[in-house]
Structures are given as structure tokens and as C-alpha cells.
Amino acid sequence: xxxxxxxxxxxxxxxxxxxxxxxxxxVGCGGGPGRGVATTSFGRMAGYVWxxxxxxxxxxxxVPAMAPDAGxxxxxxxxxxxxxxxxxxxxFIQVGTTEDRASASRxxxxxxxxxxxxxxxxQLLFDVRPGDRIxxxxxxxAGRWRVVIVDATSGRRAVFLTxxxxxxxxxxxEWLQEDPSEASGKATPYPSLSEVxxxxxxxxxxxxxxxxxxxxxxxxxxxxxxxxxVRDGGFSITRGVLSPDARRYLEIARPQNxxxxxxxxIQAGWSDRTPARxxxxxxxxxxxxxxxxxxxxxxxxxxxAVQDLAHSLAREARAQAGMFAAAARRAPASxxxxxxxxxxxxxxxxxxxxxxxxxxxxxxxxxxxxxxxxGR
Numbered sequence: 001x002x003x004x005x006x007x008x009x010x011x012x013x014x015x016x017x018x019x020x021x022x023x024x025x026x027v028g029c030g031g032g033p034g035r036g037v038a039t040t041s042f043g044r045m046a047g048y049v050w051x052x053x054x055x056x057x058x059x060x061x062x063v064p065a066m067a068p069d070a071g072x073x074x075x076x077x078x079x080x081x082x083x084x085x086x087x088x089x090x091x092f093i094q095v096g097t098t099e100d101r102a103s104a105s106r107x108x109x110x111x112x113x114x115x116x117x118x119x120x121x122x123q124l125l126f127d128v129r130p131g132d133r134i135x136x137x138x139x140x141x142a143g144r145w146r147v148v149i150v151d152a153t154s155g156r157r158a159v160f161l162t163x164x165x166x167x168x169x170x171x172x173x174e175w176l177q178e179d180p181s182e183a184s185g186k187a188t189p190y191p192s193l194s195e196v197x198x199x200x201x202x203x204x205x206x207x208x209x210x211x212x213x214x215x216x217x218x219x220x221x222x223x224x225x226x227x228x229x230v231r232d233g234g235f236s237i238t239r240g241v242l243s244p245d246a247r248r249y250l251e252i253a254r255p256q257n258x259x260x261x262x263x264x265x266i267q268a269g270w271s272d273r274t275p276a277r278x279x280x281x282x283x284x285x286x287x288x289x290x291x292x293x294x295x296x297x298x299x300x301x302x303x304x305a306v307q308d309l310a311h312s313l314a315r316e317a318r319a320q321a322g323m324f325a326a327a328a329r330r331a332p333a334s335x336x337x338x339x340x341x342x343x344x345x346x347x348x349x350x351x352x353x354x355x356x357x358x359x360x361x362x363x364x365x366x367x368x369x370x371x372x373x374x375g376r
Contacts, residue, residue, distance in 0.1 A: 041219030042363050044187060046237050047176035047198065047227050048215055049365065050208040054081045054170040056139040058202040063097050064193040065130035066107045073191035075099040076112075076122070079136050080174040091168035092116045095136050095149050097128055099191065111149045111156075117164045125149060125158040130194070143167055173203040177237050179220050190220040199234035207233045214354070217363035226363065245303055246360040249310075252296035256317075259289035267339075276331040279338060283331070286342075287324035294318040306359045313352040320349065 059079040066073065078096025093115040101107045109129060112122035128134065132153040139146040143166040150157040175198045179190040201207060210230045217226045217240050226240030242250075263286050270279065294317035302310045323342055332338040357364045 042217040042224055042240075044179040044181065044218050044220070045176045045216055046218040046225045046240075047174065048201075048213045048230065048235065049176075050173045050203050050213050051084075051171060052173075052203070052208075052212070054173045055141070055204055056137065056202070057081050057173045057175075058135075058137045058200060059175050059198050060133070060135045060200040061097075061196065061198050063109055063128050063130050063132045063134060064099060064196045066099055066101055067192035067194075069192060070103075071101075072103040072189050073101045074180050074188040075191055075193060076178045076180055077134075077196060078174075078176060078178065079138060080176070081138055081140075081170045082172050082174070083168045083170050084172055089116055091165045091170065092120070093138060093145055093147070093165045094174075095138060095147050097134055098122055098124075099193065101191065111151065111158060113147050113149070113158075115145075115162075115165050126151070126156045128154070128156075135200070140166065140170065173208070175201055175235075176216065177218070177225070179218060196237040197234060198236075201230070201233045201235075214364040215358070215362075216365045226361075240361075240363070242362070243360065245300075245306070246362050248300060249356065249360055249362065252293065252300070256289050256293035259286060270335055272335055274335065279331040279335075280328050283324045283338075283342075284328035287321045287328055290317045290321035290324060294321060303359075306356060309352060309356045309359060313349065313356055316349045316352060320346070 057079045061077055064075070064077065066075075076096055076098045078094045080092065080094035080096075082092035083090050093113070095113040096111075098110050098112050099107065100109075107130075108127075109132075110122075110127055111125040111134070113125065114120055114122050128151050132151050135148075135150045135152060137146070137148040139148075144161045144163050145166055146159070146161050148157070148159050150159075177196045179187060181187050213230060215227050217224050219225075224240035224242070225237050227235045228238055229235065263282050266282050294314040297310050297314035297317065300310070301307070320342075327338060327342065332341060354364055
């Protein structure tokens with residue numbers, strides 16, 4: 001199953017499924033879980049996320065300047081941590097800067113923080129200015145988060161402890177630029193900004209390995225914005241461009257992604273009393289989807305950097321299709337056995353899909369649909 005819209009077939013994969021849920025509806029200042037993401041775009045956040053046990057997140061940047069345009073516009077630049085969970089309100093904390101302009105006013109820049117208890121609404125800490133050098137940190141210890149944001153240019157800072165969100169096991173670190181949404185979920189206008197560049201990335205006190213990070217793109221004003229590759233502990237947000245090969249991959253993966261979502265929804269409601277014929281039927285549909293995905297990958301002559309990876313991914317998809325087909329012919333004796341068998345090859349597929357997408361310069365956590373060709 002392809003990473004960018006995979007849903008789990010086993011309990012051990014719940015963390016990855018939640019990661020994907022973040023991509024299609026991440027929380028952030030100005031919005032709540034599952035809000036503010038256009039279904040025909042890559043979403044409203046660009047940057048990187050890292051999945052693992054998180055006890056601290058750090059990052060730095062210069063406050064981006066808004067172009068002197070007229071009209072309302074809003075953006076935010078932040079680091080965050082959250083617990084990956086399927087429930088509507090899950091532990092989340094962030095700190096960063098907001099870049100805002102009301103329709104007829106001068107831009108306003110501020111340091112902020114927020115969390116789940118505060119409804120994801122930004123709590124303003126102090127004013128900042130474009131170009132100010134910002135350093136941020138979130139550190140969890142003894143059931144309390146230490147929140148730090150320092151403006152090295154002006155000398156202003158906020159450092160405090162909070163027990164809010166302190167009793168959860170956090171497993172996602174984030175470094176993101178966001179086009180916020182209103183409480184209703186309606187997207188706000190995104191401004192023209194000077195370069196957004198994150199530096200000094202750290203999770204749990206060290207640079208997260210680039211191979212373990214996942215790129216996220218955003219779609220605003222008819223364009224896609226994407227993070228550059230991570231180098232020397234930093235990256236920038238730039239214009240994202242899909243190559244013909246990248247678009248071809250998305251076209252092949254999209255039906256499989258939709259099928260993966262469907263079976264996840266279905267199997268989440270299964271129990272030991274679920275009729276075997278229902279399990280066989282869902283397994284047959286999944287087998288067909290995985291086989292079509294494998295065939296599509298195998299038919300394309302990919303660029304040299306992708307060819308071997310794509311064909312390895314196709315082999316894994318065919319093996320997964322075979323397991324689903326076997327379950328379609330004869331459902332396993334128990335639901336637990338079905339999940340164990342069907343999750344057996346998924347880690348290799350996740351790793352290969354991640355590498356294919358990175359080689360094609362594709363977002364690795366996205367909504368699962370191609371950008372609209374008619375604009376947004």
C-alpha cells in the first residue's frame with residue numbers, strides 16, 4: 001500500500017494511519033483537527049514531520065515578511081508535537097510566529113503558542129518584526145511541557161511550563177508553514193511571503209535523520225509550495241512542481257489509495273462476529289486494487305533513480321495482493337489472524353513507497369488526490 005493514503009490493517013500500523021490523517025487535516029493555529037484542507041489540493045501545510053517517540057522539538061527561522069499587497073491574508077510558521085490518534089481531539093502543542101493582515105490594515109507579526117485545551121486558537125505572547133531571528137523549543141519532562149520562544153534580534157522571549165498535554169505519549173514532531181483556517185474550517189487567504197527557511201531542526205536533542213522525515217506540501221492561490229530537501233539541519237519552502245513522472249505515479253496510486261481507505265473503514269468495524277463472507281468480499285476488493293497498483297507500476301519505464309525502487313514496490317504490492325486473494329478464497333479463522341497476515345508485508349511497502357515518492361520529488365504526506373488542473 002502506498003504511504004500517502006495508507007490506512008492500517010493491523011494495530012501496529014495505527015501510528016502511520018494517524019500520520020496520514022494529519023496530512024489531510026492537520027491541526028494548527030486558527031483551525032482544529034480535520035479542518036481547512038481543500039479536497040482537491042495537497043493541503044494547507046508545508047514542511048516536514050518526523051514520527052517517533054517525541055520528548056522535545058526545536059527549530060529556528062527568520063520571521064518572513066508579507067509583501068505589500070492589499071487585502072486580508074494570514075500565515076503561521078511553527079514547530080509542534082502531537083499524539084497520533086483517531087479521536088476528534090488529540091493531544092497537540094505548538095509554538096511559533098503568526099504573519100497576519102486584516103483587509104485594510106498593516107501586517108501584524110507575533111509570537112504565539114497553543115494546544116488542544118485552548119482549542120488550537122493562537123495565544124499571542126509578544127510582537128515580532130519581519131526578519132527577526134526566532135528560536136523555539138518544546139520539551140516534555142515530568143508531565144510538563146516547557147515552551148520557549150526567543151527573538152534573538154529584539155531580545156524578547158517567553159519561557160514557561162504547562163501541564164496541559166503533559167500526560168500523553170507524543171509521537172509526531174513537526175516543522176511547518178501553514179495557511180490557517182477559520183474555526184468554521186474555511187481557508188483564509190495566504191500572503192506572498194519572503195523566504196520561509198527553517199534551521200537547527202532537532203527532535204529529542206538531535207537532528208532527525210532525513211530518511212525518517214516526511215515532506216508535506218501545501219496548495220494556495222493556484223500554486224503548490226514544497227519543502228526543499230533537508231541539508232545541514234534546515235530547509236526552505238519553495239514552489240513545488242510535479243514532473244510528468246510524478247503525476248503518472250499519482251495517477252497509478254490514487255485508486256489504490258481510495259481502496260485502502262475504504263477497507264480501513266470497513267475493517268475498523270469488524271469483530272469476531274463479522275460474517276466470513278464480508279471479510280472475503282473486502283479481501284477480494286483489496287486484492288484487485290493491489291494487483292492493479294502493481295501492474296500500473298510495472299508498466300511504466302521510470303527514470304533511472306526510480307526504476308528499481310518502483311519495480312520492488314510492484315513486487316511487494318503483488319505479494320500483498322496474493323495475501324488478500326488467499327483471504328478472499330478462505331477467510332482466516334480469526335480477525336486477529338487476518339490482520340497479522342495482511343500486515344506482514346506492509347512495512348516494506350511503506351519504506352519503498354516513501355523512497356519512490358522522494359525520488360520523484362513528491363509530497364510524502366498528502367490528501368491522495370492530484371492538484372486541480374482548473375485552479376483552486
